[in-house]
Amino acid sequence: MIVKEWCMYCGECAGVCPRCLIEVGETNITFDESSCKDCKICVQACPVRALIKE
Amino acid sequence: MLIETDVLVIGAGPAGSSAAKHAALNGANVLMIEKKSEIGAPKRCAEGVSKDGLIELGVEPSSRWITSEINGVRLVSPNGTDVWLTEETVKLPEMGYVLERKVFDKHMAMDAARAGVAIMLKTLAKGLERKNDHLIVKAERMGEKIEIKARIVIGADGPESRVGRWGGLKTAVKPKDMESGAQFEMVGVEMENPNALEFYFGEVAPGGYAWVFPKGEDIANVGLAVISTLTEKSAYEHLVDFVKTCPTTKNATAVELNIGGDPVGGILKKIATDNLMVVGDAAGMVNPLTGGGIISGMQGGRIAGEVAAAAIKEENISEKRLTEYGERCKKEIGDSFNKYMKARSYLESLSDEELDSIAKAFNETEFEKISTTELIKVLVKVSPKALLKLGKLF
Numbered sequence: 001m002i003v004k005e006w007c008m009y010c011g012e013c014a015g016v017c018p019r020c021l022i023e024v025g026e027t028n029i030t031f032d033e034s035s036c037k038d039c040k041i042c043v044q045a046c047p048v049r050a051l052i053k054e
Numbered sequence: 055m056l057i058e059t060d061v062l063v064i065g066a067g068p069a070g071s072s073a074a075k076h077a078a079l080n081g082a083n084v085l086m087i088e089k090k091s092e093i094g095a096p097k098r099c100a101e102g103v104s105k106d107g108l109i110e111l112g113v114e115p116s117s118r119w120i121t122s123e124i125n126g127v128r129l130v131s132p133n134g135t136d137v138w139l140t141e142e143t144v145k146l147p148e149m150g151y152v153l154e155r156k157v158f159d160k161h162m163a164m165d166a167a168r169a170g171v172a173i174m175l176k177t178l179a180k181g182l183e184r185k186n187d188h189l190i191v192k193a194e195r196m197g198e199k200i201e202i203k204a205r206i207v208i209g210a211d212g213p214e215s216r217v218g219r220w221g222g223l224k225t226a227v228k229p230k231d232m233e234s235g236a237q238f239e240m241v242g243v244e245m246e247n248p249n250a251l252e253f254y255f256g257e258v259a260p261g262g263y264a265w266v267f268p269k270g271e272d273i274a275n276v277g278l279a280v281i282s283t284l285t286e287k288s289a290y291e292h293l294v295d296f297v298k299t300c301p302t303t304k305n306a307t308a309v310e311l312n313i314g315g316d317p318v319g320g321i322l323k324k325i326a327t328d329n330l331m332v333v334g335d336a337a338g339m340v341n342p343l344t345g346g347g348i349i350s351g352m353q354g355g356r357i358a359g360e361v362a363a364a365a366i367k368e369e370n371i372s373e374k375r376l377t378e379y380g381e382r383c384k385k386e387i388g389d390s391f392n393k394y395m396k397a398r399s400y401l402e403s404l405s406d407e408e409l410d411s412i413a414k415a416f417n418e419t420e421f422e423k424i425s426t427t428e429l430i431k432v433l434v435k436v437s438p439k440a441l442l443k444l445g446k447l448f
Contacts (some may be wrong), residue, residue, distance in 0.1 A: 010098060012234060012315030014071060015227045016214035025178050026090045045282045047234045047289035047313040 001031045001042075007050035013042035055200045059085040059172075060366050061359075062204035064179045064217050066093045068162050069351030070210030070333025072111075075166035076359025077208075082366050085202065086166060087177040087193060094159025098212075098314030099348070100237065100267045101273050102251065104150040107349030108273065111356070119158035120151045121269040125249045131413030132256030132406035152267050162352075182207065182220040187371070189329050205360045206371055209332040210355065213315040217261040218337075221330035224322065225337070227285050231319030231346055233262050238297065238308035241437075243277025245274065245302055256406040258296050260284040262345070266302055276280055276303050277318055279345055281402075289313065318342045320395050321388040326376035333358045339387060343394035343401075345409075350387045357382045386418070397430055400440060412437055 009029060014022040021032040022042060043051045063074040066088035102124070108115060126140030126149075141149070167173055177195040184190075184424040191202045209217025209225075213232065218225035245252070245268055251267035261281025268274045278296055280289050287295075290313065297303045317338050325337045333339065334351030341350065361379040365371045404412070415436035433440045 008096070008311075008313050010314040011212060011214040012232065012313075015215055015315050015317065016229050016232050018226050020216055020219045020226065022214075023178075023180070023216070026176070041229050045229060045232060045234055045315065047236045047315075049288045049290070 001033060001036075002054060003029055003051065004050040006048055007046075009048040010047065012045050012047060013051060016041050018047045049051065055198060056203060057085065057200060058203045059083050060204070061085070061206045061208060061362050061363070062087070062189075062202050063171075063208045064191070064337070065089075065209055065210035065212060065334075066159070066173065067210060067212060067334060067351070068159060068161050068348050069336075069339065069355040070208070071159070071162040071166045072352040072355030073208045073210060073333050073359040073362070074171040074355075075162075076356045077362045078166065078169040080173045080360055080363030082359075082363040084166075084171045085174065085204075086163070086171050087179065087192055087202075088176045089176070089178040091176050092156065092160075093163045093175070094156035096310075097154055097155040097312050098235070099283070099312070100265055100277055100345075101153040101155050101269070102150060102267055102346060103153060103348050111349065111352050113162075113293045113352075115151065116161065119154050119161055121151045121154050121273075122249060124149050124151065124251055124268075126247055126251075128250050128252045129413065129416065130252065130254045131409045132258070133410045135145065135413035135417070136414055137416040140247070141179070152269050154269075154432070161246050179211070179217060182217065187329075205329065205366055206376075207330045208358050208362060209336050210334050212335045213317050215317075215332065215336040216332070218325075218332040222327055223324055223330070225332055227315070227317045227338075228319060230281060230361060231317060232282070233279035233316040233318050234282045234289040235262075235277060235279040235312075235314055235316055236293040237275050237312040238293065239269070239273070239310035239312070240297075240303060240306040240308050241273050242306040243268075243272050243274040243303055244305060245272075246294070252302065254278075254296070254300065255401070255409050259292055261402055264293075264296050264300075265353075266300075272306075274306075275312075276300075276306070277312070284402075291299070294373065316340055316345045316347070318345055318398065320391045321383060324380065325383065326373060326379045328373045328376075329371050331358045331362065331376055331379050337383075339383070341394055341411075342391055342398045353387050354383050357386065393427075393430075408437070408439070
């Protein structure tokens with residue numbers, strides 16, 4: 001997952017991730033990509049399109 | 055580092071602070087952790103609350119966190135037909151305030167601290183495990199690893215709602231139930247009435263609506279929420295388009311950008327399990343029609359805090375004991391949400407033309423009082439589809 005620098009760490013992606021793989025800190029975001037099934041729900045939900053799935 | 059506490063609240067928004075405060079007031083030892091460096095900022099919210107809601111919660115209004123008092127509502131249909139509902143023409147029992155959340159949230163956290171709650175900032179919960187009769191939460195604070203042993207954990211971690219999932223609750227939000235929001239705080243906003251909330255419906259915000267919530271003579275939160283599955287554009291792109299074309303905002307300047315998700319699927323079926331409860335947005339305590347969740351989240355927090363403290367006194371923190379929390383929430387908050395869910399689904403089904411004809415009919419109606427329920431009653435009168443979908447509910 002590529003996180004663009006304009007991500008604002010709002011956490012909406014974490015809320016819709018069906019597998020609970022996204023951890024959002026105050027100014028950082030981490031994905032457990034090993035368990036990701038490429039559903040891209042997080043990409044679609046992002047209010048500023050800051051996530052890009054490779 | 056190991057910390058022991060009766061109750062651990064994760065997240066210091068209004069729902070978390072309310073839960074922490076009421077658990078402490080009822081005798082529990084309470085720790086509240088917050089991942090951010092400043093409680094209440096950045097806001098993810100239009101900042102509107104009802105006066106009645108604050109009164110019910112026993113929160114005394116303060117000029118420190120109220121930016122404007124609301125005495126009217128303007129509803130704008132896609133073709134620009136506007137419906138004004140103001141105190142001069144109707145009774146307004148559900149009117150309220152627009153807050154300054156970064157001050158309000160801190161004020162609520164201070165109330166919790168005064169009740170005896172310990173607060174740790176910059177502390178991010180990383181995971182949770184069960185051990186015998188308690189939970190161990192793993193957290194990090196500025197590079198330091200911390201373990202918190204708690205008898206009850208209250209997840210107030212907002213729409214991310216990971217704490218509930220760690221504990222086995224199904225708190226993930228379905229995309230169709232997550233409104234994706236973007237908002238500017240703007241100056242130079244040309245409002246006809248700087249004490250009225252403005253709502254814009256139709257294609258400007260698929261699955262949601264746009265709003266202008268005044269915070270001063272020419273200052274307002276200008277935002278919108280969309281359901282991301284109903285549009286190809288992001289909430290931010292919709293907002294930029296809206297601000298450019300809306301006569302109220304086209305000459306305004308943004309001084310702040312806020313974004314975030316709003317779970318509008320209603321209160322989750324199960325919000326408590328052994329040793330754990332979820333509150334606020336994490337539990338879906340958001341009005342599905344308006345997206346408002348400050349008051350309902352704080353009400354849920356109060357109930358969670360009271361139940362947590364009582365359960366600890368009784369030394370029974372089983373799911374069965376904590377079920378009281380879910381039952382009281384459904385009774386005190388959730389009943390009306392079912393109606394608003396249906397209303398939301400009805401609004402989503404309307405075309406721009408139908409919205410325009412409803413606005414026209416609203417203008418020909420005399421209201422006696424304004425509340426969400428009253429508005430929907432009028433809707434039922436003027437729209438056959440509304441009668442079909444909503445008639446029996448209100």
